[in-house]
Amino acid sequence: MSRKTVFIAFAKEDEARRNLFTGMRVHPKTPFEFTDMAVKQPYASAWKTRVRTRIRRSHGVIALISRSTPRASGQLREIKCAAEEGKPLLGIWLDDGYRTKPAVMGSAPCRLWKWSNIASFIDRLS
Template sequence: MGGGSSGSWSRLGDIRSLEEKAKQALQGGKRNVFISFATEDMDEVNLLRAHAKNENSDIEFNDHSVREPYNSDRAAYIKEKIGERIARSSVCVVYVSDSTRQSDWVKWEVQESIRQGKKVVGVHPRGKAPKITPKWVSDHGIRLVKWADLPKELK
């Protein structure tokens, strides 16, 4: 039995690097994105989802919308499941509209994404920037871009 211990740590790093390259190859270079949005913005977000389904798109969306009130009896369970979805994503895209400020869920999802070390990008459709951007967007230094600029932001 032998071998020095110094080589095993570098091999571990090599294995992790190979795992990451394999994941990217399997996804075809697409990004796994968690979308955070207020329920009132469902129609707009569905357009964003449709964009991602285009085979020429370089974005893969993974979203989990919340259908129960934030303070429901199941809030802890919902948070746990959303946290798992966020963990499987590489970036959180938060759809920012005039409705976003009132959503405790969106604020929590963004905070959870940041806590997990995920990149967070705010997006709005061209010509539809919110009248008032939520304070937590600037507090966390979240970049707010036009919908059309999102693919460049995710590279």
């Protein structure tokens, strides 16, 4: 089985939680890897091109959704790009009690941060 690549879209304010989330892949038998684009200048055209390229190369996209997401222009651009590219998309709620899904996610689901939810999404990727 080939390793699956999952792009992670997150707000820069959530970088520490992104690190915890991506720590799940450290076991050598884990059949997936995570990639992302830490946002320095979200509107630079080179950044936009690199984001789209990484998303195209990914099997799917997981968006880490928090109270910071509505103001995270880079993260919202990444989510929009995933939708435009037709990539499977899953939102993961980071904050207890915060359940406002970004409109750019369309009909993509958001789930609680549980291994079973993440594994189910990754298992469906091709």
